[in-house]
Amino acid sequence: MRKQSARNEAWPAGDIAWMAGILLLGLIVRLFRIDHQPFWLDEALTSQRIHLDLNGLIADSFTNRHMPTYFLLLQFISQFGSSDAWLRVPSALFGAMSTGVVFAMARRIGGRGAGMVAGLLMALSPLQVQYGQEARSYTLVTLLITIALWGLLRLAQNPARAALDIRHADSERWGWATYVFATIAALDVLGDAAPWLIASNLSLWLIWRGLWLESSPDLSVAFRRNWLLSIAVIIACCVPFYAAILVTSGGHMMQNFDWIPEMSLQHLWVVAGSVYLMRMTAVVKFDLLHTAVPMLGAVVALAGCAGLFRMRRRLEGQVLLLGVMVLPLLILAISLFKSMLLPRYILWSAAPFFVLVGLGAALLPRRALPVAMTALFLMGVVNLGPVYRVETKPRWDMAAATLAANVRPGDTVFTADPNAPTMLTVLQPKHGTPIEANALVTSQLDQAVARWKQGGRIWAVNGRSALGEREELAEFKNRMAALGAPAVEIPQGKEITILMFPAPDEPAPN
Known part of the structure; x- marks a missing residue:
């Protein structure tokens, strides 16, 4: 049975302090001028929906192909404050918490340096900050899928323990529980989480395949049992909600998306640049806005390639790669028939990408890493400046x-x-x-x-x-x-x- 390294089991006080600092940074940049931009249409519809009665809120959500979960949360929160900024605060909190989980994942695999780089990118990504200042559920779904990915990485690091019966004392209970319950929560908040089921089950198949190739038939059978159980639990907890959406929408799940521009190379660049390469986008125009630090995207892309090369033979790397690639590839495939390509629809795939970037940056010599992280912090803060100055939502x-x-x-x-x-x-x-x-x-x-x-x-x-x-x-x-x-x-x-x-x-x- 493979054992985890000490750094994966016990966190020194320094690592905890760094994670807390990055999480605080993520919260500060999301709360700063959170009321600077006015509501746009989606947020206005959120405001209208949460002022309905309970039955009306649930019915309106399902009719418009939304889960009512997040709107119920905002309805509860609105009892303590009615300002537009107050309705955005949960998104800021969830976005900041995602930075801490990204730090934890990268640190678990590649050490403190990897965690700091990955966490800083998640904290200072203009697109992540923009959605962290919006009264919608995208940052909550990103947080939940990031937590589920953390559990999945635990399973990938400990396949033998992941194959044990969950009642066994040495079973990887935390990995399975985190993956299953965070996946259920994400799916029951927003349908955009559905592609995560494909990415995660492909990852679980890779873990099972590894056990089978290692000539461990008993472990592979036992792992498959746990895997099938996880699928059954997820389906049982999610299907009723999606059935309600299917019924109330008259079976037209993919209609009313004609407002999305047709796919083009320019639109591909807008999505890739904003989600992965630290660029800022306008909300109502399919275009990238001026960037304060043009070289930052190239540096992030280079480090991401280095991280992918570093992890190419490791199961954790394959899990991260699936987390990055499955969602955009699926959206691209759908867009061949009906355009669905939007930055917010692939927002959560940035988390595993930033982990890979952190793992690539950690290849730098130990003496060079502090300088690189300081430069990354400064460039990230300067690059974030236009988010607070430029008009991205109509007045x-x-x-x-x-x-x-x-x-x-x-x-x-x-x-x-x-x-x-x-x-x-x-x-x-x-x-x-x-x-x-x-x-x-x-x-x-x-x-x-x-x-x-x-x-x-x-x-x-x-x-x-x-x-x-x-x-x-x-x-x-x-x-x-x-x-x-x-x-x-x-x-x-x-x-x-x-x-x-x-x-x-x-x-x-x-």
Whole structure:
């Protein structure tokens, strides 16, 4: 029976302190200016859903192909605070905890240096920080799958113990329990975790195959028993929820994804650069934003290749590689028929990748490693700066405040984006007069024009609330040509413009 090294069993105080420091760093960078960006569409829908009653929340979640789990958590948390930032705090906490688990995995395999590099990358990844400041469940799923991967690596390091009956004193109970229960939790939070089942079971097959090739028929049979038991438990705990989604969605699990851009080489680069290479992406535009440290991505890629080369003959390395590759390859395969390629859909695969990067960086000479980690920390912090400065989400909060302050009874607010009325409702000032109290908000142009002909003003809002094609302002104005020239044009951030058209018999303001 293979034994673990001492570094895998007992953690010195120094390692615990470093992990705590990286976890704290991950929390600080996620909490810093957490309210800087306004809600975008997904977060606005989160806010609406958690204000439903219990039955309504569950029904709305299943109907929209979501698990209700995370929304129930936010509904509970909302009792202690109602601000938008407060709803984002759980994501920040889960994202920070992921940095600690990534540190623990890399340290277990490659020592303290590997853990520090991997943890720093997870803490300072712009994309991880962006989703750590969003009121959605992506960081929780990433955390849970990272915990499950930690359990899977324990099984890969101790195949003989993993094959023992879980009631046996020497059984790898922690590995099996961590893998099974974290996998169940991830699957019951978000369907994006489903590809983890493929990656993890391929890893378990590799462990079983290793026992079989080592001419250990009894151990291979015993391991297969534990493996099948894990599958049965996971299926029993998850199938009812997915069946509920299938029934309430009318069996159309893959519909309503037409807003995702078609796959292209540019889009592949956007996804790879943002998920793995420390780049920042806009939320409603499929594009990478300016990076403060261009060389950082190349350094990370090089260290990742070194880590993969170092671990190429080890079972743990194969498990990590499957954790990185299965998800994007599956999404790519699906995208050949229906485009599904988005950074957030492969977010959790960054965790095993950063572990490989840490293992590659740990190949540096001992004296060079502290210098390299210091440079990585400094580059990572500087590279993270634009996350707090650049507008990555449309300023519907500004648009809502402007309209709330200026509409009057009889006005109409026309929005080019059909989801914009939701944005205006959720993001309008909390203590002011609701926009709907004075004006009709609609995305139907004929309805807006009919009210204008009856003597009401039109406030036309051009802008998008989520990823998808945006109507250019010139085209939008052409579509509104029947109303004449706008009397007022008000930019609201980079993505939104408000045009005010006076009533037919109303003189234009000077």
